[in-house]
Amino acid sequence: MAGPFPFLWEKGGTSPVKELFGKLADGTEIHRWSLENGGTRLKVLSYGGIVQSLETPDRDGRYANVSLGFDTVEDYVTGSPYFGALIGRYGNRIGAGRFTLDGETYELSVNDGANSLHGGADGFDRAVWDVEPFTDGPDVGLYLSRTSADGEMGYPGTLAVKVAYTLTERGEWRIDYEATTDRATVVNLTNHVYWNLAGEGGGSVHEHRLTLAASRFTPVDAGLIPTGEPAEVAGTPFDFRRAKAIGADIRENDQQLLYAKGFDHNWVLDKGGTTEPEWAATLTDPSSGRTLRISTTEPGLQFYSGNFLDGTLVGSSGKIYRQGDALCLETQHFPDSPNQPTYPSTVLRPGETYRSATVHAFE
Structure with missing residues (x-):
């Protein structure tokens, strides 16, 4: 049957x-949509495509968001x-709020310095x-769609976006992104869930252990814009190639940590871009x-350690969110790619289809 994701339409x-x-x-x-499959419970809002809650059991079978x-x-x-939201047109930062494409410079909405x-x-x-x-045999999910008008937030081209949130029979949460344009533009879609595997409102995630399949990361300047070529993680606090507590090195005297008040950087995944999802991180x-x-x-993958949670927000459990109470693992192309010619391209042209997929598996 015809549709944005033919393999899901049964x-x-x-x-x-x-x-x-x-x-x-x-x-x-x-509206809020509630899904349950394979031991995972998901609630999604039509506003922002937001994941309002995602519940999984702990080792004793007790559920928590x-x-x-x-x-x-x-x-x-x-x-x-950005709690749980769909992010676009361009996830992460574009330096100085502008880029040049095919000889034309585009001025974007500036909202981060x-x-x-x-x-x-x-x-x-x-x-x-x-x-x-939709349901697809044992799987269940939602299609989310919208059209971003030419010039919206300064971006060129009318962009038709379709996203599938799927809960599989194994309890995986899969996201499939698809987009087409009528004019050359840049696209970098992701999702911005803030994770705390102890449970929302459960305190600091600094004892969570993280593994990243990445030997390099992209250093940033004081505005958190990449400075250019990736750097090796070896011998730095950014080395998560083996499982390590998030808080192990977060207070080290490292200029990159000072810029971001912790981790808020893009890791260059060793696998590169792939046609099918391959392992990137374990938390x-x-x-x-x-x-x-x-x-x-x-x-790429942006690991953000919740540095700017400042105790001014109260979450769904009635608890205050403080610095380090959650983390984000945003799969992506690299920040500021439209201004960095050596980075993987984020340009989308008429006749092409943007596709991206990320799978979250819970144990």
């Missing part, structure tokens, strides 16, 4: 459940640092998405026994 299984979550100030209704978020639409609109972050002030995380449920919480294994087609 029908069957149990449909997700839809409910009203709230309304925007202009009266637009925001392992993603940070809020209980109201209002909190997402007014105070969210002098830079453009996560698509600008009104990125995909603040859009209302069209949502359609484990010793206290609960929960493990998250991430595979992706993307060449």
Whole structure:
């Protein structure tokens, strides 16, 4: 059957459940979709494509929500640092909020000092998405779609975006991204879940153990824009090639850590870009026994250690979120790629189709 992801269109299984979550100030209704499969429970909002909660069992079978978020639409609109959101058109930062493509310079929405972050002030995380449920044999999921107009946040081209969130029979959460354009543009889509495998509101993640399949990372300047060529992680706090507690080296006197107030960098995955998802990272919480294994087609991964959570936000459990209470593992192309000719290209042209896939497996 025709569709944005033909391999997912066979029908069957149990449909997700839809409910009203709230309304925007202009009266637009925001719905929440609840899915469950393979021991994983997922709740997704039509606002921002946001993962409002993701529940998995611990070693004793006790469920907890392992993603940070809020209980109201209002909190997402007014105070969210991208909790659980779909990110676009361009995940991460573009330096000075501009890039040149085919001889033309484009000025973007600037919302992070002098830079453009996560698509600008009104990125995909603040859009209302069209949502359609599906079942595919033993798997269940949602299609999310929207059209980004030519010039939205300064980006050229009308971009048609389709994303599939799938819960597999094994309890994996898979994301498939697809986009086409009518004019040359740049695209870098990702998702911004904040993970705490001990449970949302469960305190610091500094005891979580992280492994990254990356021998290099991209150093940044004071504005967190890559300075150029990747650097080796060997002998630095950025070496996660073997499982290591996140807090082990986070307070080392390293200029890169000082710039970001912790980790907020892109790791260059050893596998490079691939046509099928391959292993990129493993995160484990010793206290609960929960493990998250991430595979992706993307060449990079942004590890952010929750440095800018400052105790001013109250989450869905009623607990205050403080620095280090969660972390993000955003699969991606590299930050500022449109201005870095040696990085893997993020250019999308008419007649081409952008595709990306990331799988989150829970143990």
